[in-house]
Amino acid sequence: MRRIISVLLENEPGALSRVVGLFSQRNYNIETLTVAPTEDETLSRLTVTTTGSDRVIEQITKQLNKLIEVVKLVDLTEGSHIERELMLIKLKASGSQRAEIKRTVDIFRGQIVDVTSTVYTVQLAGDSDKLDAFIQAVGTTGVLEVVRSGVSGIARGEKVLSI
Amino acid sequence: MELLSGADMLIRSLQDEGIEYIYGYPGGAALHIYDALFRQDKVKHILVRHEQAAVHMADGYARASGKPGTVLVTSGPGATNTITGIATAFMDSIPMVVLCGQVASTLIGEDAFQETDMIGVSRPVVKHNISVRHPSEIPEVIRKAYYIAATGRPGPVVVDIPKDMTTPNERYEYEYPKKVKLRSYNPAIRGHAGQIRKAAEMLLAAKRPIIYAGGGVVLGKASEQLTDLAHMLGHPVTNTLMGIGSFPASDKQSLGWLGMHGSYESNMAMHHSDLILAVGARFDDRVTNATEKFCPGARIIHIDIDPASISKTVEADVPIVGPVDSVLKELIALVKESKAKPDNDALKAWWKQIDEWRAFHGMRYEKSDTYIKPQEVIEALHRLTNGDAYVTTDVGQHQMFTAQYYKFNKPNRWINSGGLGTMGFGLPAAMGVKLSYPDDDVICVTGEGSIQMNIQELSTCKQYNLPVKVVNLNNQALGMVKQWQDMNYESRHSQSYMESLPDFIKLAEAYGHVGIRIDRKEDLEPKLKEAFAMKDKLVFIDIYVDPHEHVYPMQVARGSMKDMWLSKTERV
């Protein structure tokens, strides 16, 4: 099953490599990984999406917790949560394609953020499925370049991940 | 406040930490530190002949004393030479601090002379590692390193020290911190009361119980509590290879150790049990055999300080995260005050069954008229030392025979590399023990293969007068490998045969020690006595043993715990 694990990490050099190293060393998957400092500059927040059986996921969270620099973590998929990923996508856009793409972008509530005579650059945010669906909708032949941020997530309601 | 250079602060921190010995080897990036070491006499340095041996020395000391060992090496090759030693300590959860020189911080990343990214290289085999970023941080970093190494589930900590952190003429205020606080590191200090209560009830209701005690009992200094609880309950006790000594082997409730080469009765009792109390043991694959066939009728209570050890390979029914000593104390109190009493009829029947297994196949081997059997050497060592010696081993058949036939009644005396299985561990580990326990018998049981992996340390033994007894069970082969080839590869002995062995007697003499060869049965006991009478000499005892011997019992691959070979021909 796919899981989203959110980690508060000491904002120190080497801390990230320990997390990434743990995943490869123990043969765990990383599907996406995002990391940036939080409002408290001594902490980074890292979000990793991974897949595995319940036992593997349990080991992942336990092993992550053992890293000295991991302060706290939560498996967001255990409760209701919001997940978002940002995509920038460059599409071939000339002639009649332009209106068609514009319409699709509107349907997906994206924005065209850069335009040339032959190319649109589109920005789109949403859960990963939505981004996949957009690429399907515009058809892969017109896609020149895709960059995705990886998933960020946060629990719904009162629940917060903080120290 | 005192002003000290980084190098002096480092040595002062070691003094304030109460470190008596460090083991190491100098080089460019560590020279400021070595100079600071020279200008004091509280911390004593032992110069090894290879950095790997320094780590095994620190490790042997830590296993015998329960306190963290300390290593000091230079950058690059000095640091990389420690890796096998660090990995050995990591796998067996041994506390130690490894101080590594590093090129100056201004040169890091430039492929400078003797630069290696030690933080990166060591990362998968340490509990933690820390790079010093400013000289003034040194006291705090050292305090933290020992704290992390020795608390919770112990393990090795590497401290990387760029050369410009120890520059002699830059001085800073020195104060050794009394406490460390790490918001992200809080090892459990007691178990969950409700879980412990549940465990006590299950223990009292069990009909075919077994206590499975591991290295965590030794590490957590809880042998006494374990023994008390076992006696109160009247349950049988088996140990892992790492847990040997945590319950007295001569106690009638002891079934010996379990697993791949464990005793018949312990493996049978595990398989047929209805309740397993796992204490500081991690359900290693050398123990469980095929996990899907593991102990089908047993419920499992698992006490471990590391939550990641619980339900990792085998699912626990009652997990208890906490230190063994405090959890066992609470269990003892609950069992004492409980109105429920152990089911004596059921236990009687269970012990009757266990005694039948013991009678069917206790630990035994076939004697020979021609050959000295490796097992009888170990029995003789046990007699000669009253079962009271510190015994280290290398890795192979000799290791298994020692564990099987030297009956340890106390913890911390059986010292071997279990998790990594590092050949070359035995001699330096014995040296680390002897240095701190000069009045005790310290024996290294080894093989002609393993001893050659760190034989250069005979030179260190001479320099520091470390009269350990090296017992070389010479079967002229990489015996353990050969056994597997006999059993699984139709005796094709691919590269397991040791040709052109050195003359170990001359070799020992060349290093300034005494060498004794034993190749006749009748010489075994008298010559061993002769060797052990030389209290202040390192004696290298080269014993020619039966080259065809196999280690039994041996679990059948991919079977359950009860599927074993008992000899070359008997399989159950």
Ligand SMILES: Cc1cc2nc3c(=O)[nH]c(=O)nc-3n(C[C@H](O)[C@H](O)[C@H](O)COP(=O)(O)OP(=O)(O)OC[C@H]3O[C@@H](n4cnc5c(N)ncnc54)[C@H](O)[C@@H]3O)c2cc1C
């Ligand atoms: C050739 C060879 C053959 C081997 N054959 C066997 C065999 O037949 N049988 C066998 O048993 N082993 C065998 N081994 C050893 C095996 O590889 C493992 O090292 C061993 O089984 C692990 O022992 P353990 O489960 O006690 O765990 P250890 O590695 O000793 O781990 C200790 C556990 O206790 C926990 N712990 C530590 N401190 C505390 C504390 N204070 N409180 C609570 N918990 C704590 C730790 O978190 C850890 O989970 C063999 C090794 C070799 C080299």
Ligand SMILES: Cc1ncc(C[n+]2csc(CCOP(=O)(O)OP(=O)(O)O)c2C)c(N)n1
């Ligand atoms: C460093 C290292 N390399 C290889 C092995 C694999 N190995 C395990 S036992 C063994 C043979 C050991 O031979 P010896 O020391 O003579 O002991 P014996 O089995 O003959 O008693 C080998 C090669 C190991 N455990 N460690």
Ligand SMILES: [Mg+2]
């Ligand atoms: Mg051999």
